[in-house]
Amino acid sequence: MTWLKLFPTLAMIVILLVAGHPVVGAAAAFPTENVTIEVWWHEYGPFTAYVKQLIEAYKKLHPNVTINPTIASSTDMNQKLTVALAAGTGPDIMDADASYYVAYHAKGVLEPANLEVFGVKSYEELAGRYVSGGLASGTFDGKIYTLPYQGNSMSLFINNKLFAEAGLDPKKDAPKTWNDLMALCPKLKKVEGQRTVRKAFEFPYHSPRWQLQDLQPMTEQFGGKILSDDGKTAYLNAPATVKALTLWRDVTKACGDPKNTKNTASNPNQDYLDGFTAMWITGPWATPQVQASPIKNDFTVVGFPQVDPAKPHTMVYGWAWGVNKNRPEKNKLVAWDFVKFMLSKPDEWLAKAGFVQPVKGVAETEVAKKFPFFDVHMKDVQTASWYLRSEQVNEIAQAVGRAVEAVVYDGADPKTQLDAAQAAVEKVIKK
């Protein structure tokens, strides 16, 4: 009698299991109930427009998913995210400068990539879809936590018209080394009395993070590095860094006028776009801005200047998507699925936002073939290290920026300033 009473219940359990209800170890099914996820990203016109298109397209595929976007300025995003994550109000999908993810990982707020969503069996298999080192910024202890939607090279943009006015050919005379670049400066730089009316070349002075962006590859070109791979030792006053900063100063004296610039954090390329600077180092994402400026298509892009072109060192930086670990399982599943959907068309990212995803096969797409100087950007990516990865990246950038500005603006000695920067960074790292 007891068995007879229990039988229907047992039968029901067996039927439910066989019918595909989730069991431990099996792939989690995409939720069929309504799910709302929050996505945060940084403001950049073409990028924002494209992500909004992607949201609409995804909603058509999954009508039960609602995606709420929040857009913040690139300079505010890190603090907004950190505060929200601390308060438990962080988004499901976050967008951050790749160099910040080391801190988010250390604070335990990142969910590793869902391999089943990406249809791979291991992180190695997922990494295999990207160019060598393409996922280095978001890989921790062998697990992939973030996926970049842009991995930008830093290359030298030349204003063809200004070159022609100086009697130079942007193809033949384009500099390969820093010495080549300095040799061009007397022809390109124009000063009237005390007023600089044209700069030949300029380093960035609107943001310490941009300064580190240039000093890092220059230091590597002299055979050094800013920070050890484990992030526990700084080499800011090592001979290679001192040589790099000394070169920075000499190039600035010959080519630029850092006291005179309209570049700001929100308009970092302004002097180049205005035709005030003939040569400027920036990323491929600036291409649509250049084309929309009076320069239009009259520009040339060449590789990041080198100390020794036989041993090239460049820098790659970017922004990446990450998923918040402290969200419900169904949200995390949908979040990774949406990230996969967003990243599925690298050629569209290039065409619509000017961002280069460091995935294999981008160069072969039609869009890449039409994108101005895409081969140059990709060549610079191949010889690049990712932007400094450290929990203290902002403090290191501040220390570097302080040294650079003291040398450039006040004529201070590079070694003395880098000694001070080293002391400041060592203190921070030890803590």
Next chain:
Amino acid sequence: MGVIATAAPRAPRRFLRLNLTAKQALFGYAILLPTVAILLVFRFLPMLQAFWISLHEYDLIRPPRFVGLENFIDLLWDPLFLNSARVSVAYVVFSCVPVWVLSLGLAVLFNREIRARNLFRSAAFMPVVMPMVVNALVWTFMYHQDGVVNTILGWFGIDPVPWLRSSTWALWAVIIIGIWRATPYYMVIFLAGLQAIPNEYYEAAKIDGADAWTEFRHITLPLLKPTTLLVMVMSVIVAMKVFAVPLIMTGGGPADSTRVLPLFIYQTAFEFFKMGRAAAMSVFLFAAVMVFTLFQIRLFSRGED
């Protein structure tokens, strides 16, 4: 039973037996209660919490770790903090003193019977009503090599000054904006103080043959003492908290020359995520403002004793 029956009604009667003064006091406290509660929750509790955080190492996400007075001791030897404190003091001194003089001078001027006085008063007050961010952006353009300021200097044969891109000039550029914005605000306060001085004093002085300077020195200045104290205390506190202009215009540079303490506190908290250290700096700033304010009050009350 009988005891319970007779004791029960006594309590409310005792409550009602409050005299009028007590009732008025109770009513006053009841009215004050919401304000006090708001101040407690949104002002004093955060201040206490900031002090508590200053005793910890805390990055917002990981749990705070108690470090005692370590953050405070570290700051005493931190060249960046000491530099920021020095920049803040320089900003306070070089912006507040001109503001006191200029705002009083303008108040005296606009207190006179001059033509279109109200128009001038309103025009002078314009910088105060403009949002700080707008001020900062407009001045950034004005300070450019080809901006208004350098163009005017050029008329006098002076070469362009790299206002925001020189560690010598950047702090002065920020100070000039501080003076430009604060002067009309304190002018209005001085104006109110001037209008409270009875005209009879000036009439009597005139009968005694006093000239304008004597009137100003012996009537205006002494009677403006409470207003002057208010202006001095307020202007120093506001100047100590300057933040938006250096953040927008220079980001603290070049080479830390405009990294005032509030900006450094903000960067330490929200760029470096060292909440404990930032809170310790805030406690220092609070203490400095308190000491300075008490010193000023003491200085002004000495004469009255």
